[in-house]
Amino acid sequence: SIGDVKYDQVITASGQAESTTTKVYMKNAWLEDKMKFRYEMTQDGTTTIILMDLATKIGYSYLPDQNMAYKIDMSDADLSDPTENSDQIIPVKIGTDTVDGKSCDVYQWTYQGTSTKEWIWKDKSFPIKMESTSSVGTTTTECKNIVFGTLSNDLFQLPAGVEIIQFPGST
Secondary structure, eight states: OOEEEEEEEEEEETTOSSOEEEEEEEEEETOTTTOEEEEEEEETTEEEEEEEETTTTEEEEEEGGGTEEEEEEOTTSOOOOTTTTGGGOOOEEEEEEEETTEEEEEEEEEETTEEEEEEEETTTTEEEEEEEEETTEEEEEEEEEEEESOOOGGGGSOOTTOEEEEOTTOO
C-alpha cells in the first residue's frame, strides 16, 4: 500500500482538440479489499462524481447539481482478475527519464496490438505517465499535482440528503 493519494489525471488523445482532466482520490491505494476511489469530472458544464468502495462493492454516480446519485451494485460485476493474461504482458525497462522533476523508470510492452510506455516515479513506485499507441492513434495519460497524505473518509461518501436512485434489478 502507498496510503492515500490525490492527483489530476490528464488524458490527451490523438485527434481531440482538448484534453480531459479528472480529479482522482484514492484511499488505501493498492489495498484491493479496502481501496476507495473518488473521480470528479466536469463535461459541458455538468459535474459528475464517481464514488467506489471495493470493500462493500458499492458505487455511486453522483450529480451534485441535481442532488441525486445512481447506486451501482458491483457485487455481481465482472471485476476481472487484474493478473489475468499478465503472462502475455512483458514490460521491458527501456531507460530512465525525468517527468515533472520526478526521476522515473520507463517500461514498454505490446499487448493485443497496442504499444504502451509507462513512466514509474522511482521514489514512490507510482505510475505518473502512460502513452498507449494503437491503430487509432496515441493516448497519453499524465498524473499531475500528486499529493500523498491522509484523505478524509467524507470524500468517499455521499453528502446527507442526496436522493439515491436504484437501477432496476439492483439491490
